[in-house]
Amino acid sequence: MNKLVLATAVALGLALTQVQAEGISDDKVKIGVLADMGGTYADVCGKGCVAAVEMAIADFGGKVLDKPIEVVSADDQNKPDVGSAVVREWLDKDKVDAIGGIVASSVGLAAAKVANEAKKPLLISTAGSPAFTTKQCSPYNAHWAYDVVALANGTVKPLVAAGKKKWFFITADYEFGHALEKVSAGVIEKNGGEVVGSVKVPLGTTDYSSYILQAQSSGADAVALANAGKDFVNSLKGASEFGLNKQATMVGLLVFSSDVQALDPALIADMRLTTGFFSEMDDKTKEWSQRFKEKFGKTPTMGQAGAYSATLHYLNAVKEAGTDDGDAVMAKMKATKPDDFFARNAELRADGRMVHDMYQVRVKKADERANDDDIFALEQTLAGNEVYLPMDAACDFSKK
Amino acid sequence: MEFIKSNKFNIILIALALVIPFGVYPVFLMKVLCFGLFAAAFNLMLGFVGMLSFGHAAFLATGGYVTGYLMSNADLTPELGILCGTLASAVLGYLFGSLSVKREGIYFAMVTLALSQLLFFFFLQAPFTEGENGLQGIPRGKLFGFIDLNNNLSMYYFVLAVFLLGFWLIYRSVHSPFGQVLKAIRENEPRAISLGYSVRQYKLMAFVLSAALSGLAGSTKALVFQLESLTDAHWQMSGEVVLMTLVGGMGTIFGPLVGAAVVVGIENFFSGGELGTYIHIIMGLIFIICVLAFRNGIVGEFNKFVKNNF
Numbered sequence: 001m002n003k004l005v006l007a008t009a010v011a012l013g014l015a016l017t018q019v020q021a022e023g024i025s026d027d028k029v030k031i032g033v034l035a036d037m038g039g040t041y042a043d044v045c046g047k048g049c050v051a052a053v054e055m056a057i058a059d060f061g062g063k064v065l066d067k068p069i070e071v072v073s074a075d076d077q078n079k080p081d082v083g084s085a086v087v088r089e090w091l092d093k094d095k096v097d098a099i100g101g102i103v104a105s106s107v108g109l110a111a112a113k114v115a116n117e118a119k120k121p122l123l124i125s126t127a128g129s130p131a132f133t134t135k136q137c138s139p140y141n142a143h144w145a146y147d148v149v150a151l152a153n154g155t156v157k158p159l160v161a162a163g164k165k166k167w168f169f170i171t172a173d174y175e176f177g178h179a180l181e182k183v184s185a186g187v188i189e190k191n192g193g194e195v196v197g198s199v200k201v202p203l204g205t206t207d208y209s210s211y212i213l214q215a216q217s218s219g220a221d222a223v224a225l226a227n228a229g230k231d232f233v234n235s236l237k238g239a240s241e242f243g244l245n246k247q248a249t250m251v252g253l254l255v256f257s258s259d260v261q262a263l264d265p266a267l268i269a270d271m272r273l274t275t276g277f278f279s280e281m282d283d284k285t286k287e288w289s290q291r292f293k294e295k296f297g298k299t300p301t302m303g304q305a306g307a308y309s310a311t312l313h314y315l316n317a318v319k320e321a322g323t324d325d326g327d328a329v330m331a332k333m334k335a336t337k338p339d340d341f342f343a344r345n346a347e348l349r350a351d352g353r354m355v356h357d358m359y360q361v362r363v364k365k366a367d368e369r370a371n372d373d374d375i376f377a378l379e380q381t382l383a384g385n386e387v388y389l390p391m392d393a394a395c396d397f398s399k400k
Numbered sequence: 401m402e403f404i405k406s407n408k409f410n411i412i413l414i415a416l417a418l419v420i421p422f423g424v425y426p427v428f429l430m431k432v433l434c435f436g437l438f439a440a441a442f443n444l445m446l447g448f449v450g451m452l453s454f455g456h457a458a459f460l461a462t463g464g465y466v467t468g469y470l471m472s473n474a475d476l477t478p479e480l481g482i483l484c485g486t487l488a489s490a491v492l493g494y495l496f497g498s499l500s501v502k503r504e505g506i507y508f509a510m511v512t513l514a515l516s517q518l519l520f521f522f523f524l525q526a527p528f529t530e531g532e533n534g535l536q537g538i539p540r541g542k543l544f545g546f547i548d549l550n551n552n553l554s555m556y557y558f559v560l561a562v563f564l565l566g567f568w569l570i571y572r573s574v575h576s577p578f579g580q581v582l583k584a585i586r587e588n589e590p591r592a593i594s595l596g597y598s599v600r601q602y603k604l605m606a607f608v609l610s611a612a613l614s615g616l617a618g619s620t621k622a623l624v625f626q627l628e629s630l631t632d633a634h635w636q637m638s639g640e641v642v643l644m645t646l647v648g649g650m651g652t653i654f655g656p657l658v659g660a661a662v663v664v665g666i667e668n669f670f671s672g673g674e675l676g677t678y679i680h681i682i683m684g685l686i687f688i689i690c691v692l693a694f695r696n697g698i699v700g701e702f703n704k705f706v707k708n709n710f
Contacts, residue, residue: 080534081629085427088625092552093425106533110627113537174532202524203532 024067024324025095031057031311032090034083034111035101035126037075040204041229043258045103045126045303047073051296052304053100056311064318072096076107078203083107084114091118097324098123098314100307104203105129105176109136116140119326121333123310126303128228128254129179130389133353137395140326141352142314142333145306145342146276148176150358150387151253152184154274158360159222160191164249168220169198170211170235172227180226180253196220205231208238215239221248228254233262240267255363256301260375265366272362274387277302277342278376281359284341289373299373309342310354334398345384351395355384417560426556427624428668432661433563434621439644439656440570441613446642447651448574449606450586454509454638455496455516456614459489461523461633463615464622468535469528471623478541478549482562482619489615490608492519497607501600504589513635520633534629538622555624562620566613571653573609582606643683647690649697658698 033053035045050073057069072094076083084107090096091114099115100123102108108127115122116138124132124143128151132143167188171177177200185195197218199211212235215223223244225235232252239245245267252259255273279289279299288308292300300308317332318324338346338354346356361376369375421429438460445451467485470476476484500511523529530536540549549555573579581602584592593599622628631637640663648659666686670679694701 079629079631080532080536081625081627081631084536084627085431085625088427089425092427109533110536113626 023322024065024318025097028067029064029069029098029315029318029324030094030096031069031071031314032087032094032096032099033071033073033101033307034076034086034099034107035073035103036078036107037073039078040231041078041103041126043262044229044256044301045101045307048296048298048300048304049101049103049125049307052292052300052308053311055292055295056308056315060312060315064315065322069315073101076104076111078104078107080106080110084110087111087114091115091120096120097326098329100311101125102127103303104174105131105179106174108132109175112136112138112141121314121326121330123307123314125306125310126301128176130183131175131179133349133351133395134389134392137351137392137397139330139352139397142310142330142348142354143352144310144354145302146254146274146358147353147388148180148183148254149389150276150382150384151180151274152187153387154358154360154382155251155253155272156184156187156224157191159249159251159272160188160193164222165193166196166218166220166222167193168196168215168218168223168248170208170215170223170225170227171198171200172231173200173202176228177226181224184224184226184253201227201231201235203231206234208235209242211235212238212242212244216242216244216247222251223248224251224253226253229256229259232259236263236267256303257299257373257375258301260363261299261372265364265369268363269365270362272360272379274358274360274382275302275376276356276358277305278359278361278378279305280374280376281378288341293373305342309338309340312340313338313343313348349391350398351391352397353388353391355388357384358382358387414564418557421553421556426552428664430556430559430624431621432657432664433559434617434624435641435644435660435664436657437563437566437620438614438617439641439648439660440567441610441617442641443645443650443652443656444570444573444613445606445610446645447655448579448586449582449603451501451603451606452505452509452642453500453512453607453610454635454642455512455514456610456641457633457635457637458496458516458519459493459611459614460618460621460637460641461628461630462492462519463489463618464628464632465523465529465535466615467619468538468622468628471538471541472535476541477545478543478558478623481541482616482623485619485622486612486616489618490612493608493611493615494604497604497611501603501607513638516633516638517635520630520635523630523633529628529630532630534627535622536627538626538628540623540626549623559620559624562616566616567657569609570613574653578602578605643687645697647686647697649699649701649703652697652699652703655697655699662698 033050035049036042037046074086098121102124103126105127112122122141125145128148130147130149132141169181171181199214225232252273279285289300317329321328321332334348344357348354360380362379364377442456463485466488467481470484471481496515542548585599644659644663645656647662649655
């Protein structure tokens with residue numbers, strides 16, 4: 001008799017866990033968008049990322065499995081403590097099912113710690129550190145638009161080959177900048193160049209003069225800006241004020257379309273850089289960018305386009321899996337190849353890295369530009385497998 | 401008035417604190433309690449000795465970093481981790497205190513600010529703090545080796561216990577002969593000296609006590625959020641604790657807690673919405689209104705109202 005009771009209890013328990021794993025929890029799918037809304041990185045993701053996620057939901061039909069889809073958003077102020085507290089509250093209190101946006105890598109990694117523990121998908125659109133798919137990899141990370149390895153391979157390699165042998169780094173002093181400098185320096189040394197110096201600059205610095213002078217006295221023939229957003233814009237402006245751009249080649253390692261539009265075309269024309277998306281590439285990107293511009297009023301950046309693409313892929317996976325359970329959805333996301341205007345020849349690897357075509361582009365001169373959005377000229381399409389890191393065996397979750 | 405001073409009132413408050421996490425988000429409450437303790441520790445100096453320190457963030461952050469680092473690397477239990485963080489802050493408080501209590505007023509404030517800025521840049525550069533990234537993923541661990549603190553509710557009761565302990569210590573200090581001397585120094589320092597008290601020693605003791613309790617708050621906070629970052633060491637944090645104390649009521653027992661609840665509540669309320677970017681302006685306005693309209697703070701004004709009408 002006792003055995004029968006025990007067996008029934010076990011069966012019931014199993015049945016219950018089965019029930020929990022299916023369907024949509026609390027009758028809606030909620031996506032939280034975490035980004036810097038007013039600071040250094042506000043233009044590269046910010047409210048535009050929220051708009052992109054909303055657009056993906058609208059394009060998907062506003063409902064998945066007949067349940068409504070909602071968006072919540074918050075400003076992380078580029079502070080890891082703020083970001084992780086927001087994510088914790090979303091998961092505990094607001095029952096958020098997935099988290100998108102994610103700009104500063106330091107905030108992203110802190111948020112990932114919380115989200116991974118709760119087994120919720122983290123759709124990282126705009127953060128660049130490779131740590132999301134290497135030392136801090138998790139089955140719930142989907143690293144979408146780009147990472148610093150792809151940028152270094154796409155941008156730095158051809159320049160070293162073209163004869164730029166002595167490099168100086170102006171680096172944003174946190175996770176993302178450190179990673180970008182380290183990876184780029186590796187590429188430089190492997191291809192026969194050398195790093196003659198580097199300086200680390202706090203996030204959100206506006207006066208770059210002392211750092212520019214250090215770069216100038218180093219005798220480098222290429223100065224790499226391992227920063228992003230307003231930091232990139234300010235450092236490049238500083239370099240031109242001191243004439244550094246005439247003495248050495250300025251290399252933007254992470255440049256968003258919003259940065260190019262914020263600068264005088266003469267300052268940045270002919271810079272070669274790597275991006276995962278640009279709006280004027282072909283008809284598909286133009287069509288989407290036009291719609292985004294109508295909704296949000298600005299040209300989409302790579303981060304915003306990535307946020308749209310990741311959200312759409314996530315929603316499709318929820319639909320196919322028939323549940324918003326983190327494990328099931330991530331499995332579906334990895335099993336299906338993402339394919340839209342953003343993700344070309346793409347796959348979401350088992351380690352969470354979304355490998356897709358990257359583009360090496362040249363910034364057009366003022367007289368080459370047909371309109372405000374027409375800023376990049378495609379030089380070369382880089383196959384994802386060539387620029388992204390191969391999968392770290394320790395992060396191959398399909399084998400665990 | 402009698403009722404507020406009675407034991408019954410305290411019991412009601414504690415009972416309320418025990419049931420409130422079932423209605424309000426526990427992590428928010430823990431944040432209020434941590435900042436409440438921090439502000440109460442600060443108030444011990446500002447409200448009862450009349451010393452305005454502008455570098456209290458240093459003690460909050462030291463507690464947090466030491467506890468965070470030890471919890472992540474030395475496999476300590478949470479109570480030991482917090483104890484180490486508190487001790488570290490106390491030692492730092494002794495160092496800072498012995499340098500700064502020789503000065504008064506604005507000079508005292510500036511010395512503490514300068515020292516805490518020194519420490520901020522140390523935390524920014526030192527490798528063990530991970531710079532801008534902060535110490536991430538600090539384990540909450542198991543209290544006394546068997547109570548799992550990863551559950552938000554058990555963590556809340558632990559934080560509440562820590563808070564009550566710290567709060568009780570402050571209450572006892574203020575109402576002891578030691579506290580009387582502190583108040584005497586606040587009211588008339590030359591007279592306290594002429595009565596034979598070694599004023600500097602008393603000030604230093606108050607400073608160390610305040611620093612240690614700030615460290616306790618910081619250590620606990622690091623465990624709650626499992627993260628310790630430069631925000632805690634920044635001078636803005638030193639300003640925020642002044643704001644909490646003034647809004648709640650300087651020199652009152654419950655003022656700092658009320659002030660912390662108001663400030664943390666406002667930050668939380670606005671952080672999600674459209675007004676998020678204006679948070680600093682809103683805080684500034686509140687500060688101005690407080691200083692202009694009710695200088696005694698919320699609890700101070702409430703006490704005055706009760707006293708005059710009942």
